[in-house]
Amino acid sequence: MSAASLDALVARTDALLRDVRLDAVRDWKARHPGTKAVGYLPVFAPVELITAAGMLPVGIIGGGDQVEIIRGDAYFQSYICHLPRSVIELGVNGALDCCDGFLFPSTCDVIRNLSGIWKVLFPGKYVHYVDVPQDFSRGRGGAWYRSELELMRADLGRLAGREVTDADLWRAIRIHDENRRALRELYDLRAKEPWKAPTSEVYRLQRAGLLLPADEHAQLVRDYIAAARGSDRRELDQSRVVLTGAFCEQPPLDLIVTLERAGCYIVDDDLVLGPRMIREPIEDARGADRDPIEALVDAFLTRTVPTAFVYIGEAEKGAALCETVATRRAEGVLFASPSFCDPSLLDRPMLARALDRRGISHTSFKYAENTGQFQTIREQAGTFADSLKLWSDA
Numbered sequence: 001m002s003a004a005s006l007d008a009l010v011a012r013t014d015a016l017l018r019d020v021r022l023d024a025v026r027d028w029k030a031r032h033p034g035t036k037a038v039g040y041l042p043v044f045a046p047v048e049l050i051t052a053a054g055m056l057p058v059g060i061i062g063g064g065d066q067v068e069i070i071r072g073d074a075y076f077q078s079y080i081c082h083l084p085r086s087v088i089e090l091g092v093n094g095a096l097d098c099c100d101g102f103l104f105p106s107t108c109d110v111i112r113n114l115s116g117i118w119k120v121l122f123p124g125k126y127v128h129y130v131d132v133p134q135d136f137s138r139g140r141g142g143a144w145y146r147s148e149l150e151l152m153r154a155d156l157g158r159l160a161g162r163e164v165t166d167a168d169l170w171r172a173i174r175i176h177d178e179n180r181r182a183l184r185e186l187y188d189l190r191a192k193e194p195w196k197a198p199t200s201e202v203y204r205l206q207r208a209g210l211l212l213p214a215d216e217h218a219q220l221v222r223d224y225i226a227a228a229r230g231s232d233r234r235e236l237d238q239s240r241v242v243l244t245g246a247f248c249e250q251p252p253l254d255l256i257v258t259l260e261r262a263g264c265y266i267v268d269d270d271l272v273l274g275p276r277m278i279r280e281p282i283e284d285a286r287g288a289d290r291d292p293i294e295a296l297v298d299a300f301l302t303r304t305v306p307t308a309f310v311y312i313g314e315a316e317k318g319a320a321l322c323e324t325v326a327t328r329r330a331e332g333v334l335f336a337s338p339s340f341c342d343p344s345l346l347d348r349p350m351l352a353r354a355l356d357r358r359g360i361s362h363t364s365f366k367y368a369e370n371t372g373q374f375q376t377i378r379e380q381a382g383t384f385a386d387s388l389k390l391w392s393d394a
């Protein structure tokens with residue numbers, strides 16, 4: 001693929017990143033008459049159920065820096081993150097009308113409260129609060145999650161007007177497994193040659209995936225991997241860092257560009273984490289003879305990424321982050337949290353202690369999805385990147 005094709009591919013993902021009125025979803029519905037779309041909030045929702053019902057899963061992450069908040073502020077106190085305000089704004093201004101239902105995962109109290117507000121504001125829409133377990137035993141958490149999945153399977157089947165069969169579920173699991181594989185390959189390429197697949201492009205690709213069917217997105221990711229691998233982009237003298245804390249409210253693209261220009265190669269991150277929450281393919285060696293709901297339960301209990309809103313019992317907080325630093329050969333960690341994000345900010349001291357114990361350098365800053373001033377972050381990240389180059393042993 002030529003440089004021009006790579007540019008065209010990035011331009012397409014850039015347009016999708018800016019598509020806050022979900023024109024791509026409207027187009028998909030127009031091309032598939034009679035079908036429906038179901039939005040899901042960050043971070044994790046069992047999107048396989050939506051795909052299995054023949055509907056389009058749509059990642060809803062707010063308006064970023066493109067939406068002026070006029071009515072959204074009226075529904076929340078001032079001291080919470082920005083995401084719910086812009087989601088409300090998009091809801092009341094009609095941008096999300098093309099979604100026929102919404103799943104609100106149990107990420108934090110803010111999203112739970114948003115699901116209640118949504119039910120009041122949009123009584124004609126299907127709304128479900130996805131209460132995933134924090135007990136990872138099969139007998140309790142597994143049984144609970146199974147009942148939750150069966151409930152959603154029936155609900156989504158009613159919304160789609162058809163029964164969701166086991167065969168439908170396996171087909172959807174395979175589609176999303178292929179998407180997971182493509183994203184994993186993308187992350188591996190970036191960790192190996194971050195100059196060929198910069199995070200500003202990887203981020204656009206992931207954001208595009210929130211609006212595209214999972215199989216179409218997997219193909220887009222694979223096309224990008226082939227084009228980026230074949231490019232003649234040169235390595236720069238940048239520091240390798242892991243970015244963490246940004247799993248829910250997403251930073252503006254310009255913030256990522258700023259970090260790169262400040263001298264950072266981001267070699268791993270938790271941006272747009274939802275589609276990567278299950279680490280490995282759900283269809284395992286036991287194959288499709290199994291009950292597909294059991295396979296979804298098993299994946300959630302055993303293969304979720306350790307992150308702030310997943311209980312890890314007695315395991316050491318931060319051990320997984322340190323392992324990522326080691327496997328990605330990173331020299332330091334950037335903590336990037338949305339302002340007022342309790343899950344991210346409450347985890348940060350424990351994660352920092354784990355890094356300190358191993359002598360891994362880190363720095364931290366906060367952002368909002370509509371942050372527009374990057375000078376301070378640029379200076380901080382630039383100083384951090386320089387200090388890693390001067391004093392890091394990695």
Ligand code: SF4
Nearest residue numbers: 081108110248249341
């Ligand atoms: S950004 Fe943080 S506080 Fe806000 S909705 Fe997401 S997890 Fe909750």
